[in-house]
Amino acid sequence: DQQVKQNSPSLSVQEGRISILNCDYTNSMFDYFLWYKKYPAEGPTFLISISSIKDKNEDGRFTVFLNKSAKHLSLHIVPSQPGDSAVYFCAAPDSNSGYALNFGKGTSLLVTP
Amino acid sequence: DAGVIQSPRHEVTEMGQEVTLRCKPISGHNSLFWYRQTMMRGLELLIYFNNNVPIDDSGMPEDRFSAKMPNASFSTLKIQPSEPRDSAVYFCASSFTSVGQPQHFGDGTRLSIL
Numbered sequence: 001d002q003q004v005k006q007n008s009p010s011l012s013v014q015e016g017r018i019s020i021l022n023c024d025y026t027n028s029m030f031d032y033f034l035w036y037k038k039y040p041a042e043g044p045t046f047l048i049s050i051s052s053i054k055d056k057n058e059d060g061r062f063t064v065f066l067n068k069s070a071k072h073l074s075l076h077i078v079p080s081q082p083g084d085s086a087v088y089f090c091a092a093p094d095s096n097s098g099y100a101l102n103f104g105k106g107t108s109l110l111v112t113p
Numbered sequence: 114d115a116g117v118i119q120s121p122r123h124e125v126t127e128m129g130q131e132v133t134l135r136c137k138p139i140s141g142h143n144s145l146f147w148y149r150q151t152m153m154r155g156l157e158l159l160i161y162f163n164n165n166v167p168i169d170d171s172g173m174p175e176d177r178f179s180a181k182m183p184n185a186s187f188s189t190l191k192i193q194p195s196e197p198r199d200s201a202v203y204f205c206a207s208s209f210t211s212v213g214q215p216q217h218f219g220d221g222t223r224l225s226i227l
Contacts, residue, residue: 032213034215036218042220043204043206043218043219043220044156044204044218045218046216046217049213049215051213089156099208099210099211099214100146100158100161101146101156101158101206101216103156103157104155105155106155106156
């Protein structure tokens with residue numbers, strides 16, 4: 001049973017606009033969330049994270065928002081650039097498994113010029 | 114700084130053959146994870162090691178799968194005998210054991226069993 005869900009398999013955005021990627025989770029015990037970015041034929045790379053005690057974390061063009069009551073988080077990329085085109089995974093570590101990550105199935109973002 | 118190194122990058126073999134995937138974690142990391150990515154199930158944990166000791170292998174699909182970590186700088190994932198449904202991309206990741214520490218992934222091994 002997937003504890004982390006990304007319900008949009010794909011998203012297309014024009015260069016310069018905002019990209020918003022969404023993620024929902026079911027386990028209220030998760031206390032940390034991460035976003036990974038993945039290019040074809042490469043492994044996922046860490047992008048940004050947020051602790052459950054916060055509702056926002058920002059790093060340059062990337063901001064993650066957390067709504068604990070709704071069990072929802074989102075990644076905002078602004079402005080979007082063609083190089084941002086990749087698959088984005090939302091993940092939450094399971095403290096019972098050495099913080100092994102529960103991944104969503106990913107959202108493929110295409111940023112068009 | 115070298116990241117997580119996996120080999121081979123691609124493996125194509127016939128059903129029934131033994132397959133061995135290799136991983137060198139980042140030096141100093143004390144947790145190592147093996148994940149498998151398929152279209153149907155996405156990225157799922159197979160097994161994780163802490164300080165070279167297997168802690169949770171509940172994600173290993175069958176007895177045909179085994180993993181070892183003989184020392185802090187090397188791990189293997191073995192499938193014997195291999196089956197077509199094992200075809201997937203296998204990722205190794207390492208990290209410090211702490212909730213705030215992100216895992217670092219290798220570039221994966223794309224395995225095709227004919």
